[in-house]
Amino acid sequence: RFPALFSPITIGNLTLRNRIVSTGHETHLSEHGKIGDALIAYHEARAKGGAGLIVTEVALVHPSAVFVADPIRVDTDECIPGYTRLAEAIHRHDTGLIAQLFHPGREMLASEDGTAPVSYSASAVPNERFHVMPRPMPLEMIAEVIASYGDAARRMQAAGLDGVEIVGSHGYLPAQFLNPHVNKREDHYGGSSLAGRTRFIREIIEDIRRKTGPGFAVGLRLSGDEMSHDGAGQAAMLDACERIAADNAPDYFSVVAGSSATLAGSVHIAPPMYQEAGYTAPLGQGIRERTGITTIVTGRINQPQEAEKIISSGQADMCGMTRAMICDPLIASKAEAGRTDDIRACIGCNQACIGHFHAGYPISCIQNPVSGRELRLGEAPGISGKRRVMVIGGGPAGMKAAAAAAERGHAVTLFERDTQLGGQARLAQLLPHRAEFGGIITNLTRELELAGVEVRKGVAVDADLIREQAPDAIILATGATPRWPDFEGRDDLHVVDAWQVLRGEAKVGKSVVVADWRADWIGIGVAERLAQNGHSVRLAVNGYMPGQTIQMYVRDAGIGRLHSLGVETLPYMRLFGADEDSVYLQHIMNDEPVICEGVDTLVLCQGHTPENAFEGIVRDLGIEFHLAGDCIAPRTAEEAVLEGLHAGRAV
Ligand code: SF4
Structure with a gap:
């Protein structure tokens, strides 16, 4: 069972x-920039689950590195107690702990106190994504920042950690010195020579070694290819790694791809589901072969089989399986025990992990709501007696509710009127680049099996069946149907809804307007699918951009594909009316009309109407009931699964 993946490895003094x-x-689990109980519980869940090594999130080494409100800082000794508690918790489970040391340079999002941030970089070269013009770092500042990495490393050592990792990936400050397009300096840190461009990183490693002594692990995270129009490419990064390894070798390279400096490059920070599993492995292999240094690769490695292949083939020594563990913290122990079918595989949707970060919420997972909520939801409540629970509806909410109730010891039967489970997740997987979304159904189906839920598909529940079952409690998860708003001329034009299109039930004409009310995954996906199939598509969005409610890397890549396919996007549009060959829109800011002429088909993506007819029936029968998912109000998959968990724990 995965002999390469489960063989020990030594980094510095750390085995x-x-x-x-x-x-x-x-x-987003820190407490005012300090490590507290929530962050410790989060990482400890992964250590308990068998992770070999945990690397903590970016921590700022210097006051000029403050790039968001309330970041974790390691530039004073105040950080030591929190990291000490974390190290004790992680080491209890025989897992190594390394801290990332970070300076964003020009990748500046905001300042701590809300004032306009001043950012510093190798040179005054602006970044495209955040539109930041940095100041070039004076030599005295370079020396101070280099020393701040060493000081921070000394604090981490004092806290009992096993090492530190310099974040030189994704276009952050060390990468800005490496990149000749960004480093235009003419001094000895200058961009025209490899020795100059690598000097900043080499001196950081030297300073850390001097302040921490031998054996304390020092890693360097780099993008093996920044995959941006002005980023450092693979050849440049290979040369840089070789030069760094020549006289200031780190103990390991942690290899990723992409750059935060551009929208196209930032997609690789958390590659969405359409990226192939392990696509960064060749980048790691190149660095490993060129330098002979231990290498970690990360990039959509969501299953142990994939990790085993990468390690046993010599592409890397270790695999980053970060989202895989956000989704299933037990992945390592399950793989080691041969329980691969029980792994809840990450689908690369980005919705609740990095999506929450961008939205300013604590991390979680759409499939595993306990992630990031370990203190609140880590333990399921016990039961005082086994109850008969009937769950009506087999979408994500109903499936999760049934599994959660059965895991607690109740006798649970799940009824689904369709012949297949999955609800709207089955439609989502039909959209372009979202096939893996169906993994949520596979994973929840396995949760039902493991929990011992009886599943009855193709059964339409009515009052008689409920009486016959005589449940102690019912969970209603009956979903929703597409919303068809009233508008003038609705019967004059050929009108269909997104579900009909996705199911292949609708005949769609050549010229299409997609009227997207929610600006979520459906409108952007249906427009792309129709354009792929040769239709001429106009996408009218009731918002500022298509897909505005989905995670930005998924959205940005989707918008790029819409542009490539020639889809015309019309932002800020409200559906107003139609006639036999036109769709009438209104600008939502000034109510001015916008007319789309020559339309054959209008596709409605107008949200959903809750399917809650059962509520009255169950109420009349006087049976305890709980609601979950779309039948309350239209939900995302994440909200549906979270509500399912709550409902399953409430019965
Ligand atoms: Fe994976 Fe999506 Fe969960 Fe993130 S939210 S860990 S991408 S399944």
Whole structure:
């Protein structure tokens, strides 16, 4: 069983039990910039689940590195107690702990106190994504920042951590010195020579070594290819790694792809589901072969089989399986025990992990709402007696509710009127680049099996069946149907809804207007699918851009594809009316009319109407009932699964 993945490996003084790494990622779980109980519980769940190494999220080494409100800081000794508690918790489970040390340079999002941030970089070269014009770092400042990495490393050592990792990936400050397009300096840190461009990183490693002594692990995270129009490419990064390894070698390279400096490059920070599993492995292999240094690769490695293949083939020594562990913290122990079918595989949707970070919420997972909520939801409540629970509706909410109730010891039967489980997740997987969304159904189906839920598909529940079942409690998860708003001329034009299109039930004409009310995954996906199939598509969005409610990397890539396919997007539009060959829109800011002429078909993506007819029936029968998912109000998959968990724990 995965002999390469579960063989020990040594980094510095640190021997790890396996090759599975939770790499550094933002969690929003810190408490006013300090490590507290929530963040400790989060990481400890992964250590308990068998992770070999945990790398904590970015921590700022210097006051000039403050890039968001309330970041974790390691530029004073105040950080030591929190990291000490974290190290004690992680080491209890025989898992290594390394801290990321961070300076964003020009990748500046905001300042701590809300004033306009001043950012520093190698040179005054603006970044495209945040539109930041940095100041070039004076030599005295460079020396101070380099020393701040060493000071921070000394604090981490004092806290009992096993090492530190310099974040030189994704276009952050060390990468800005490496990149000749950004480093235009003419001094000895200058961009025209490899020795100059690598000097900043080499001196950081030297300073850390000097202040922490031998054996304390020092890692360097780099993008093996920044995959941006002005980023450093693979050849440049290979040369840089070789030069760094020549006289200031780190103990390991942690290899990713992409750059935060551009929208196209930032997609690789958390690659969406359409990226192939392990697509960064060749980048890691190149660095490993060129330098002979231990290498970690990260990039959509969501299953142990994939990690085993990468390690046993010599592409890397270790694999970052970060989202895989956000989705299933037990992935390592399940893989080691041969329980691969029980792994809840990450689908790369980005919705609740990095999506929450961008929205300013604590991290979680759409499939595993306990992630990031370990203190509140980590333990299911016990039961005082086994109850008969009937769950009506087999979408994500009903499936999760049934599994959660059965895991607690109740006798649960799940009824689904369709012949297949999955609800709207089955439609989502039909959209372009979203096939993996169906994984949520596979994973929840396995949860039902493991929990011992009786599943009855193709059964339409009515009052008689409820009486016959005589449940002690009912969970209603009956979903929703597409909303068809009233508008003038609705019967004059050929009108269909998105579900009909996705199911292949609708005949769609050549010229199409997609009227997208929610600006979520449906409108952007249906427009892309129709354009792929040769239709001429106009996408009218009731918002500022298509897909505005989905995670930005998923959205940005989708918008790029719409542009490539020639889809005309019309933002800020309200559906107003239609006639036999036109759709009438209104600008939502000034009510001015916009007319789309020559339309053959109008496709409605107008949200959903809750399907809650059962509520009255169940209420009349006087049976305890709980609601979950779309039947309350239209829900995302994430909200549906979370509500399912709550309902399953409430019976
Ligand atoms: Fe994976 Fe989506 Fe969960 Fe993030 S939210 S860990 S991408 S399944």
